[in-house]
Amino acid sequence: MDSTKASGETAINMPESKSTKAKAVVYATTKATPLQQGGGWKRGVAIFDFILRICALVAALAATTTMGTTDQTLPFFTQFFQFQASYDDLPTFTFFVVANAIASGYLVLSLPFSIVGIVRPQAVGIKLLLLILDTVLVAFTTAAAASAAAIVYLAHNGNSNTNWLAICQQFNDFCQRVSGAVVASFIAAVIFIFLVVLSAVALRRH
Amino acid sequence: MDSTKASGETAINMPESKSTKAKAVVYATTKATPLQQGGGWKRGVAIFDFILRICALVAALAATTTMGTTDQTLPFFTQFFQFQASYDDLPTFTFFVVANAIASGYLVLSLPFSIVGIVRPQAVGIKLLLLILDTVLVAFTTAAAASAAAIVYLAHNGNSNTNWLAICQQFNDFCQRVSGAVVASFIAAVIFIFLVVLSAVALRRH
Numbered sequence: 001m002d003s004t005k006a007s008g009e010t011a012i013n014m015p016e017s018k019s020t021k022a023k024a025v026v027y028a029t030t031k032a033t034p035l036q037q038g039g040g041w042k043r044g045v046a047i048f049d050f051i052l053r054i055c056a057l058v059a060a061l062a063a064t065t066t067m068g069t070t071d072q073t074l075p076f077f078t079q080f081f082q083f084q085a086s087y088d089d090l091p092t093f094t095f096f097v098v099a100n101a102i103a104s105g106y107l108v109l110s111l112p113f114s115i116v117g118i119v120r121p122q123a124v125g126i127k128l129l130l131l132i133l134d135t136v137l138v139a140f141t142t143a144a145a146a147s148a149a150a151i152v153y154l155a156h157n158g159n160s161n162t163n164w165l166a167i168c169q170q171f172n173d174f175c176q177r178v179s180g181a182v183v184a185s186f187i188a189a190v191i192f193i194f195l196v197v198l199s200a201v202a203l204r205r206h
Numbered sequence: 207m208d209s210t211k212a213s214g215e216t217a218i219n220m221p222e223s224k225s226t227k228a229k230a231v232v233y234a235t236t237k238a239t240p241l242q243q244g245g246g247w248k249r250g251v252a253i254f255d256f257i258l259r260i261c262a263l264v265a266a267l268a269a270t271t272t273m274g275t276t277d278q279t280l281p282f283f284t285q286f287f288q289f290q291a292s293y294d295d296l297p298t299f300t301f302f303v304v305a306n307a308i309a310s311g312y313l314v315l316s317l318p319f320s321i322v323g324i325v326r327p328q329a330v331g332i333k334l335l336l337l338i339l340d341t342v343l344v345a346f347t348t349a350a351a352a353s354a355a356a357i358v359y360l361a362h363n364g365n366s367n368t369n370w371l372a373i374c375q376q377f378n379d380f381c382q383r384v385s386g387a388v389v390a391s392f393i394a395a396v397i398f399i400f401l402v403v404l405s406a407v408a409l410r411r412h
Contacts, residue, residue, distance in 0.1 A: 085367070089365070089367035089368065090365060090367070090368070091359065092356045092359070092360075124410055128406055128407065128410050131402075131403075131406045132403050132406065135341060135344060135399055135402045135403065136399060138341060138344055138345055138348075139344055139345070139348045139395060139399060142344075142345045142348045142349050142352065143348050143349070143351070143352035144352070145349070146348065146349035146350070146352040146353040146356075147352040147353055147355060147356035148356075149353060150298045150352075150353035150354075150356045150357055151356055151360070153297065153298070154298075154357070154360075154370075155368070159295070159296060161291070161295035161296070162295065162296070162361070162370075162371075162373050163371065163373075164360075164368075164370040164371075165368075165369065165370075167368050167369075189345060193341055193342060193345060196337075196341045196402070197337075197338050197341065199406075200334055200337045200338065200405075200406060200409060201334070203406060203409045203410050204330055204334050204409050
């Protein structure tokens with residue numbers, strides 16, 4: 001205050017330097033805040049990605065085990081036929097079990113990469129790799145679920161045009177368990193789609 | 207040049223202003239070059255995206271029309287049965303036609319957005335929207351193709367455990383056309399996967 005009173009020049013200079021300092025502080029904060037926000041935002045997405053992966057793993061494992069352990073033997077038999085239904089009677093159901101087992105294995109293997117995404121939210125390469133593999137798994141899981149659904153629909157309703165009879169009237173318990181497995185697999189496929197969308201949104205904000 | 211010779215002060219000031227101009231030019235070029243490179247690279251990806259969309263459109267339209275126009279009537283008939291096979295005898299094939307028609311419609315509607323991607327390679331929002339919709343279409347097209355494939359496999363081979371007889375021994379022409387439609391739909395699904403990967407790679411380089 002004394003120096004500003006002493007000369008006009010210093011009085012002009014002092015507020016100038018103050019304002020530049022103030023500006024510098026403002027710039028520093030505005031530059032730092034979006035980076036911190038972006039990091040925190042990406043970390044949240046990465047944690048959500050990890051949780052979704054565990055949910056998908058549960059769904060895929062449930063689909064695999066439900067289909068794999070389904071086995072129904074009817075309490076009566078004839079000379080020609082034993083009336084037993086199991087998943088390996090139909091090739092589509094075998095593919096279903098294999099595909100969902102592969103999806104489960106992939107999900108277990110992808111969990112460490114998802115954790116890396118939480119620790120280092122700025123790592124782009126891992127996100128891109130997971131996005132590409134997740135997209136392939138979307139197709140894989142959907143193919144398993146849809147083909148099994150087509151067969152289950154046929155087993156429930158039959159088809160008069162092709163003379164394929166509904167077998168679910170006999171094997172009711174078998175059909176219900178298989179339907180549950182198909183629903184679980186569709187849930188896994190939907191979660192995979194969400195994982196792809198999450199990764200894409202996280203990539204955009206890079 | 208005359209002013210620099212006239213006074214020392216101007217002589218000192220002139221080179222300074224020249225060097226800052228030169229620096230400014232250097233900064234401008236180094237700033238412009240990666241942008242232009244990135245823009246050109248992104249434009250190439252966008253053009254490839256457009257070509258892939260047209261390929262997928264051709265595949266989806268081929269699948270729809272092949273399945274939709276397939277109709278075989280056998281040259282003999284009995285009192286009870288007319289021996290005619292068409293896609294709407296089986297609900298799975300109807301779903302196949304509807305799903306591939308929707309995929310074709312989506313691809314036609316997405317072409318203008320793909321052109322916007324070529325004109326403005328830096329537009330991120332459109333790429334993200336197309337990526338999300340493409341991922342959903344991956345699941346959609348794969349579901350149609352896989353369910354139809356399961357039924358076609360059954361029609362070709364039958365299944366002794368469920369007493370479902372192979373109908374392709376009678377309807378050979380029908381089965382071959384349907385198999386072709388399924389292959390076309392799988393090709394469309396694979397192209398959709400490539401479109402998702404392309405969009406993801408283009409998003410990463412933002």
